[in-house]
Every structure is written in C-alpha cells, then in structure tokens.
Amino acid sequence: MNLKELATRLGLSPTTVSRALNGYPEVNEATRERIVAAAKKHNYHPNTRAIRLATGRAMAVGHVIAIANRHELVNPIFADFVAGAGETYSRNDYDMLLSVVPDEDEAQTYRNLKVKGNVDGVIVHGPRENDFRIPLLREIGLPFVVHGRATGATEPYSWLDVNNRRAILRATEHLLGLGHTRIALVNGLEFMDFANRRRTGYLDALSTHGIPPDPSLMFSGEMTEIAGFRAASTMLALPKPPTAFVAASMLSGMGVRRAVESAGLRTGHDVSIIIFDDDLSYMKNGEETPIFTAMRSSVREAGGLVAKMLLDRIANPDSGPTHQLLEAELIMGQSTGPAPKG
Known part of the structure; x- marks a missing residue:
C-alpha cells in the first residue's frame, strides 16, 4: 500500500x-x-x-562508544539496552548508528555527526562526574538524552536513571536486617556516576547502623565474572572475611558465588549475595525461584524509554529537559540467609 x-x-x-x-x-x-x-x-x-x-532529518540515532568503554559492547546489560532502544527506533522508522572510536577522537566524533547530519540525536552512555559530553553536545546543538546522570554537570540536560543509591542502600539494609555486619561491596568502576551513587548507598546504610566502613571490603572494577571472583577470593581470605556481598551486576555476582564455592562455603548459608540487574533477556536469574536475591530493574525497558525520550526531543526541539528516575525492586532468591552464628 x-x-x-x-x-x-x-x-x-x-x-x-x-x-x-x-x-x-x-x-x-x-x-x-x-x-x-x-x-x-x-x-x-x-x-x-x-x-x-x-x-531534513537523518532518521537515525547515534551511539558513540569510546574504546576505553569497549567492554560495554560485550556486556549483556548493554546488549539489552540496545535491544530495547532498537525496538523503539524500529517502530518509528529510525535507524541506529553505532560508532566505536579511540578515546581521543570521541569529542570530534560528536562534532562530525552533527556537521555531516548523519544522525538526528544521540544517546550518551556511561556518564561520569563533570562529563564533558553534556556541555559539548549543548554547544554543537545535537539533541541528546543521557542514560544515567552526571554529578557535577552545571547545565540542564535530559536523563533517565535508576535510583542506584537507594537500590544499594536497600540491598545493604536487607543484609543488615539478616544480622550481617561484615558486608562487602563488589562495585563497578567508580569514576562512572552509577557506581559512585551505589557506593554512597552502601556507605549510608552502614553509617545508619553505626558500622564503620572497611576499605578491605570494598572493590571497584570491571563488572565481569573474573573480576568478581578475584575480588571475592581476596576478601574471603582475610582474617575477618565478609559474610555477605553486594555485587554490582549478575556477572560480578556469578564470580562472587564461584569464589564462595571455591572456598568450600555455601551460598545463602555461609555467605549471602545480593546482585544488581538480574532482568536480562539472555541471562535469566533462574526460573520459578530466583538463584540470586537481586535489585531488579529492566535494562531493556530503560533502553526503550530513553529512545522514546530522545525521539520526543528530536520532534520537539524547543521543549525543556525531561527526567525519569526508576526504582529497583528487591527480588528474593536463594543466595541470602541469616548471618552465620559466631
């Protein structure tokens, strides 16, 4: 027709x-x-x-990934986000342009996208404190929405984020309520805004219960299985090891669980684990009964929502910045239990 x-x-x-x-x-x-x-x-x-x-529109949206963040391309969380965004693009006859560039070329890549008219807007991934991309994109006039927030940004911008601080605060408080006081944090890279907020939630929960933070129980690194395994193995070898872990992702949590089992301990009995982001399309957290207790927030849904926000900005360029803050849901699984006696 x-x-x-x-x-x-x-x-x-x-x-x-x-x-x-x-x-x-x-x-x-x-x-x-x-x-x-x-x-x-x-x-x-x-x-x-x-x-x-x-x-005069390109009918395309840009995603720029610097090589320093290339791990995002093989991360199931990024894949789910892009899948959700892609569904929104497809419904609106938009294409997606993915650019993987050297770190030093990132700023120029955004300028080139604007000058060449290759895209109508971009989604900004992995915001950092005082992120340079926000003033840059405002300066060159390229519509954008940030997936996350950038602490220290002085100019208004549109964003969608999960309440990372509250999610990890609730996770840590759940473990405290089970009697755990030696609680470890296996976090993401803390120059990233989301990881910084998660550490704040963890520290706030400990402070509320009068527990001083122990630097030996806090790790920041890539959210991979091997990083989670190595961090947890080191902590479990301490003279006073943790009895519980808060892990930044399902992959990190899988590494923590492997370390627990390698130490001859039982997950959910000797050591408890709570993870973040367990609602992934191709990596399910069990079936009827979740394997991990988790703070759940659909990354795929977030991708669709961010894409819609951006397309709305493209269609209505004079509209003001918009914000969406999503809350994570505590899902009870088999990986948590009361703190072991003694």
Missing part, C-alpha cells in the same frame, strides 16, 4: 497523512492516532528517503 491509497482509505489528503506520520505538530492528536493505527493495520511504512528529503 502506498501513501495515496492509505489516505484514500482514511478520507484524508496525502499531505495530512504524511505530516501525521512524520510527527508534524499541526496534526491534532486524535487524527494522528487514527492514521498511525491505520498504517499499522495495513502494514504501511513511509519511504525513509522521502521523509529525509521532506523533513
């Missing part, structure tokens, strides 16, 4: 149908919804090249 045939079925002009499908604001919402529903019903897809010519 072409545009003219769809317009005839709806009793509208081809111009009205085209403008509704391309997001022009002068079409009222009721008419737009009727047109979008009819387009889906009859499997009509606008000609992307025609849209580009008519609107």
Whole structure:
C-alpha cells in the first residue's frame, strides 16, 4: 500500500497523512492516532528517503562508544539496552548508528555527526562526574538524552536513571536486617556516576547502623565474572572475611558465588549475595525461584524509554529537559540467609 491509497482509505489528503506520520505538530492528536493505527493495520511504512528529503532529518540515532568503554559492547546489560532502544527506533522508522572510536577522537566524533547530519540525536552512555559530553553536545546543538546522570554537570540536560543509591542502600539494609555486619561491596568502576551513587548507598546504610566502613571490603572494577571472583577470593581470605556481598551486576555476582564455592562455603548459608540487574533477556536469574536475591530493574525497558525520550526531543526541539528516575525492586532468591552464628 502506498501513501495515496492509505489516505484514500482514511478520507484524508496525502499531505495530512504524511505530516501525521512524520510527527508534524499541526496534526491534532486524535487524527494522528487514527492514521498511525491505520498504517499499522495495513502494514504501511513511509519511504525513509522521502521523509529525509521532506523533513531534513537523518532518521537515525547515534551511539558513540569510546574504546576505553569497549567492554560495554560485550556486556549483556548493554546488549539489552540496545535491544530495547532498537525496538523503539524500529517502530518509528529510525535507524541506529553505532560508532566505536579511540578515546581521543570521541569529542570530534560528536562534532562530525552533527556537521555531516548523519544522525538526528544521540544517546550518551556511561556518564561520569563533570562529563564533558553534556556541555559539548549543548554547544554543537545535537539533541541528546543521557542514560544515567552526571554529578557535577552545571547545565540542564535530559536523563533517565535508576535510583542506584537507594537500590544499594536497600540491598545493604536487607543484609543488615539478616544480622550481617561484615558486608562487602563488589562495585563497578567508580569514576562512572552509577557506581559512585551505589557506593554512597552502601556507605549510608552502614553509617545508619553505626558500622564503620572497611576499605578491605570494598572493590571497584570491571563488572565481569573474573573480576568478581578475584575480588571475592581476596576478601574471603582475610582474617575477618565478609559474610555477605553486594555485587554490582549478575556477572560480578556469578564470580562472587564461584569464589564462595571455591572456598568450600555455601551460598545463602555461609555467605549471602545480593546482585544488581538480574532482568536480562539472555541471562535469566533462574526460573520459578530466583538463584540470586537481586535489585531488579529492566535494562531493556530503560533502553526503550530513553529512545522514546530522545525521539520526543528530536520532534520537539524547543521543549525543556525531561527526567525519569526508576526504582529497583528487591527480588528474593536463594543466595541470602541469616548471618552465620559466631
């Protein structure tokens, strides 16, 4: 079916149908919804090249990954995020442009994307404290949304984040409530904003219960199985080892569990583990009964929401910054139990 045939079925002009499908604001919402529903019903897809010519848009969204963060490309969390975002792009006839670049070329890559008109906007991954990308993207006028928040940023920007501080605070308090006082944190890289907030939540929970932090029970590094294993193995060999761990991801938690079992201990009995981000498409946390107790927040859902926020900004460039703060849910699994006596 072409545009003219769809317009005839709806009793509208081809111009009205085209403008509704391309997001022009002068079409009222009721008419737009009727047109979008009819387009889906009859499997009509606008000609992307025609849209580009008519609107001046690239009909593509950019994701720039610096080589220093290349681990993101093989991380199931990143894959789930991109899958969620991709579903939103597909529904709106947008493509995704992924650029993997040397660290020193990252800023110039954003400038090139703007100058060449390759994308209509970008999603910023892995925000850091005082992240240079926020003022840069505002300066060059490229629409963007940040997945996370950047502590220290002085200019307004749109973001979507999980309440990382509260999630880890709740996880640590759950372990404290089970009688654990030697609680270890196996965190992500703490120059990343999310990991910094998670450490704050952990420390706040300890402080509330009058427990001084022990640097030997705090690790910051890549969220991989091997990093979790090595960190937990070192901590379990201490004269006063931890009886519980808060791990930054499922991969980290799997490494911690391997270290616990290698030490001849039982997870959930001798040592408790709580993980973050267990709701992954291709790495499930058990079936009916979760293997790990976890702070759950759907990364795939976050990807879809961030993509929608960005497409809304592209369609309405004069709108102000928007924010979404998601809360993680505590999921009870088999990896936690009361602190061992003695």
